[in-house]
Amino acid sequence: MSASIHASFNASRPCPAFGALSQPTGSPLQGLAATARRIHVESGAEIVAQGGQAAYCFIVLSGCVRTVALMEDGRRQVGAFYLPGDIFGWDFLGEYDMSAEAVIPSVLGRISLRNVEQMADQDPALARAFRRLAVEQLRQAREHMVMLSRMTALERIASFLAEMASRSGRAGQAVSLPMGRADIADHLGLTVETVCRSLGQLRRAGTIGLERHGFRILDRVALASAREASVH
Amino acid sequence: MSASIHASFNASRPCPAFGALSQPTGSPLQGLAATARRIHVESGAEIVAQGGQAAYCFIVLSGCVRTVALMEDGRRQVGAFYLPGDIFGWDFLGEYDMSAEAVIPSVLGRISLRNVEQMADQDPALARAFRRLAVEQLRQAREHMVMLSRMTALERIASFLAEMASRSGRAGQAVSLPMGRADIADHLGLTVETVCRSLGQLRRAGTIGLERHGFRILDRVALASAREASVH
């Protein structure tokens, strides 16, 4: 069964043009894809370095990418996970404020930020699309802030699973978790141990089916009620 | 002394055109200010409602505004505080995802979002300015996320004070804290009691001078070291 879930991820949803971060169909963003150059990265490889000059943004074609902020004392924050169709790295000025790393072997499309600026200057629709992208990111960031400041460990895990499920295509299906427990912990502001315990709690309650690199929602209602503190 | 600090806020910095959220001098954003309509709001008044249709954005001319997300169970998150010169409410699509309330009696400039979109479509420089604004907000949001997920109570308070000090004009000066302890707590993901205790700790250590509506940095080095977990 482990294999089946993992396979269902590798087969993957048919890369929905521009996914979670994109605007509705016919987005002017699609014009950008034409200028993209394919990049292959191995598991764990750094794609952009925190503090480096921002020159490119990327679209995930396959695999999974995480953004990471690292502090001197080792405390780590995983900003977001990017799945096929998602764009990242466009939202930087001057220098990247987080590094980006491949969670698993991935294929990316690389787009010059200079191009983006130029095309946006010439095409108000594209500029507008980027404003919308920014606004959507801000909304997500605010939601994440509420989670980090006000939700319990169990609520965070439930929210995370629900989000991954909704991003991974249709409901009821097996959902892939390409990232390790440590990544999840650093994304949710928890420790690995607490992540494990909360996941185990949901598994034991029969809410989810769980394995190393994937899960399946067994009781949608229970999962929703475990989230509790949704933002309105 | 209480009076002196408070007075120094009311006299206030001379409203720096577009403050914390603006771009460098000569910003194309200034053109927008011409279309603004002056609005006076009393202390505690709701300026926009969470869930309402977004039609306007605002620039703070005097006073202080907070954005607030409220959950059914009463848990509250204060997103940000806006001081004179700051713009808020532009980063919404369709509906406001947080409400905005006056912390103290304030004067605002109200700008139609429809105008903003139109002017941005016609003026690439303005569109670019808004992209920069968005990117800057995202950077701040990410920093705040790190704080909420990884910093101790003392570190959060120290960071907050340092930020307020740097926003409130020149260093070494008395800094106003127009918002109450509850607002600070909900902004930092703490409780009122913990905010008090941490502030008291810094006061007793001689790091800051403290009173109800303001503070003063006495030991800049100690405050910086109390922050510890800066995002490198």
Next chain:
DNA sequence: CGATTGGTTGACCGAGATCAATGGACGTGG
């Protein structure tokens, strides 16, 4: 001046971090 609101301080408790040990998956070399 009393009343109401907001700030401060103390005592206690609990969710989650920390420390420690074990188990299972995967990859490498014999």
Next chain:
DNA sequence: CCACGTCCATTGATCTCGGTCAACCAATCG
């Protein structure tokens, strides 16, 4: 193909920071 080693996930025991509950105090306002 199996033995071993490494890495990661899991589980348990204990500790701690910050939340909760409660009392008191100080400002502001009628």
